[in-house]
Amino acid sequence: MKVTDYSTIAARYDDNPVRHYIPRDEYIERHYTARRPIFCVLDLACGTGNYLAKQISEYRNHSISWIGIDKSPEMLSVAKKKGISAELLIGDACDVPLDGSSVDYVSVRFAFHHFQDKQKAVAELARVIRPGGGVRVFNLAHEYMRSSWIYRYFPGAEPIDRDRFVDGITMFKWFTGHGFNVELDVHTVIRQFVYDDIIKEVENRDMSQLNLITETEYRDGLSKMRADAEHTDGLLGDIAFMDLYARKIG
Numbered sequence: 141m142k143v144t145d146y147s148t149i150a151a152r153y154d155d156n157p158v159r160h161y162i163p164r165d166e167y168i169e170r171h172y173t174a175r176r177p178i179f180c181v182l183d184l185a186c187g188t189g190n191y192l193a194k195q196i197s198e199y200r201n202h203s204i205s206w207i208g209i210d211k212s213p214e215m216l217s218v219a220k221k222k223g224i225s226a227e228l229l230i231g232d233a234c235d236v237p238l239d240g241s242s243v244d245y246v247s248v249r250f251a252f253h254h255f256q257d258k259q260k261a262v263a264e265l266a267r268v269i270r271p272g273g274g275v276r277v278f279n280l281a282h283e284y285m286r287s288s289w290i291y292r293y294f295p296g297a298e299p300i301d302r303d304r305f306v307d308g309i310t311m312f313k314w315f316t317g318h319g320f321n322v323e324l325d326v327h328t329v330i331r332q333f334v335y336d337d338i339i340k341e342v343e344n345r346d347m348s349q350l351n352l353i354t355e356t357e358y359r360d361g362l363s364k365m366r367a368d369a370e371h372t373d374g375l376l377g378d379i380a381f382m383d384l385y386a387r388k389i390g
């Protein structure tokens with residue numbers, strides 16, 4: 141599996157507006173209980189801390205201890221500059237630097253495909269989450285994206301993603317196998333993608349796909365997009381999201 145080097149992406153990651161579209165995570169409310177002396181939320185592979193910043197603001201009236209863990213010191217350094225009131229730790233999802241049964245709720249956003257030993261990461265989630273606690277894994281659903289602009293303009297990214305992303309049925313089985321009750325939704329959006337927007341995204345090059353293909357593939361795809369944008373505003377395409385929620389039995 142190809143591994144993305146976030147040290148070269150961290151400085152421009154937040155320049156993509158898409159990185160800031162983060163809704164209130166209602167699953168925190170679902171799990172929150174003021175009876176516990178410390179209710180702990182972990183953002184695993186927290187990157188530049190955007191999810192934490194948003195949820196800390198949304199849940200400012202709750203008594204919650206927040207932790208962010210990421211493998212990339214450069215991504216974490218961007219998060220630290222935001223002054224987020226969370227403990228930010230360097231760590232690997234496949235070897236989480238936390239005690240067993242120490243966390244009530246975990247969020248993993250747009251990151252699961254990066255984990256090198258994915259079954260080990262699920263085992264680690266099962267270890268650190270308290271009985272009754274939960275985890276939400278939100279990610280692209282690669283197998284449902286047959287008309288994605290990414291693969292249309294950068295076809296070399298498709299086999300790379302096929303190798304990195306885990307399909308929903310497998311994810312469901314892995315979490316069930318580790319003692320979770322699982323709910324899994326796939327949400328497909330079909331719409332007209334505006335060239336001006338997606339070209340800006342491609343130029344910012346914060347998406348891992350665009351860092352794992354060759355320079356020639358990147359330049360060719362971007363040139364084709366710019367050429368197509370000359371005679372039409374948008375492109376009909378799809379994007380799909382996997383939303384897995386798992387509650388640890390007990």
Ligand SMILES: C[S@@+](CC[C@H](N)C(=O)[O-])C[C@H]1O[C@@H](n2cnc3c(N)ncnc32)[C@H](O)[C@@H]1O
Pocket residue numbers: 146159184185186187188190191209210211212215231232233234248249250251254255256
């Ligand atoms: C696309 S970014 C997502 C960041 C953040 N969750 C967000 O939604 O903006 C993927 C992140 O996963 C981190 N990452 C990759 N492999 C990891 C691993 N094995 N353990 C922890 N973090 C990892 C990267 O450093 C990067 O910050």
